[in-house]
Amino acid sequence: MIYRLLALNIDGTLLQSNGKLHKSSKEAVEYVQQKGIIVTLVTSQSFPTARKVAKALKIKTPFISHQGAYIASVQEKPIYVKRINEDITYDVIRFLEAIPCQIRLVHEQFSLANKFKLSHNLLAKTVFTSGDPVFYSQQFVSSLSEYLHDQPVSPPKIEVYFENKKDLDDTVIAFQKMFVEIDTIQLNSLRLDIVPAGVSKWSALSYLGRQLGIKSTEIVAIGDGLDDIVMIEQAGLGVAMGNAEFAVKKAADWITRSENEHGVAYMVKEHFRKQQPIEFLRKMNIIKK
Template sequence: MIYRLLAMNIDGTILHDKQKLNKSVKEAVEYVQSREVIVTLVTSRNFVFAKRIAKALKLDSLLVTHHGAYISQNNDEPSFVRRINDETVNDIVQFLENYHTHIRIVNEKLSVSNVPPKQKRLSRTVIDPNSFSAYHHQFVNKVSDYLFSEQVHPTHIEVVFHNQADVAEAKLALQNMFYEVNINQFGNQLIILPRGISKLTGLLYLCDQLKISLKETVVIGSGLDDKEMIEAAGLGVAMGNAPKSVKDAADWVTRSNNEHGVAYMVKEHFRKQQPLSFLEKMNIIKK
């Protein structure tokens, strides 16, 4: 099979555990681009952070960010965006505040969350320490009070429960109350997305824009939210540090993010694939 697109997760995949980008990943991306394969990122991270990583990797493709809810190539205008409407957000937040939770509502410009336990209230906006860019986190005492005076237009909501027993109960209640959203559970965390949105739908959108079939994609991921993409891709690759269920869904399990797993996989596989222009010239593939 000839592959035209390489899609990679960020956390636990191209970043090692100290949140640094390995030089080996940059070399691997340059190598696969020399084969004329398009490289992109598919991530739960905000667009500002993903764009910074893309710049370091010299990527100029559309980036699938915010769990698939925000797809863009530049900071000015998204190619695709799906949001949770403000009334639904208000109702969800008010419901969640009945539990002992840390709530974070997110869009492409900022996020707003209640003050984490054991921290003093931060009334100012702070720069994301991981992105070194103008993506802002606003900490407030009560998210619903903030929403009463401000509109955020979020792409998604992230909720961490401090009592594990509350998670399933809250998830079931939210599913029964709000048809407009998808509720995804990962341990004691819920990710609330607009209905029909996921990393896979983001990848499908990208494939449609590029006129590439899903069978012509390679996906490398490490998180539970990557599993669906890995199963659907032409070649699904799990990092060595991925959970067992993600590895079981993959066609290939590479080394961990701390052991240069992306570089190892890319060079092992793509050394066997000639540049696409050569394959087209030889009539091995169609233009």
């Protein structure tokens, strides 16, 4: 099979556990790009965070952020945006404020969160590492609902960090009954992303593929999280990182090494070295366009 698009998750895939991008990953991306293969990012992170990684990897193709709700290039020209309606956002926040949780509205230009203090260290690893504080405002307010009453926001995504799993499970069930306008995506036992209905990493990746004239069977997707499972299952070649949970590995066609063992670079060397450059395949009429 000939692959023409490589889609990479960021956290736990491209980035090591220390949050850094290893030079082997940069070299791997450059290697496949030289073969004419398009590289994109597919992440739950905000656009500013994804943009920093895209710049570091010299990716000029539009990339996917906000769990699939926002597709744009480093030039900040979105080709696809879906948002949670202002009224729905307000109702969702009012519901969540009755539960012990950290709530974060993630806009492409700013984030807005409540001041709830989590007992675990999830927040420090997620909120404070997102984007560049110089260009990406991160504001904390005492009451999100009061703020939204005066200044409505229509975000592509809402992140919720719970104190206990039962609250997360109950919230998912409640939202399924209350709202048809949103979907929930569980990242782990304490983290939930709320997105516009129909939004997912795979829906965005398949949309981008169509825009580029690339079939689903020509896509390689690499990820490590529960929110990567559908993308890994539907891509032509779905790859799970060695550090991924069992459910992710079970969904994959191939399992590479962990993020600290340079899993992306290892996968690229094993698979793409066997594939001829796209331009050569076109000259040979193996690829028609």
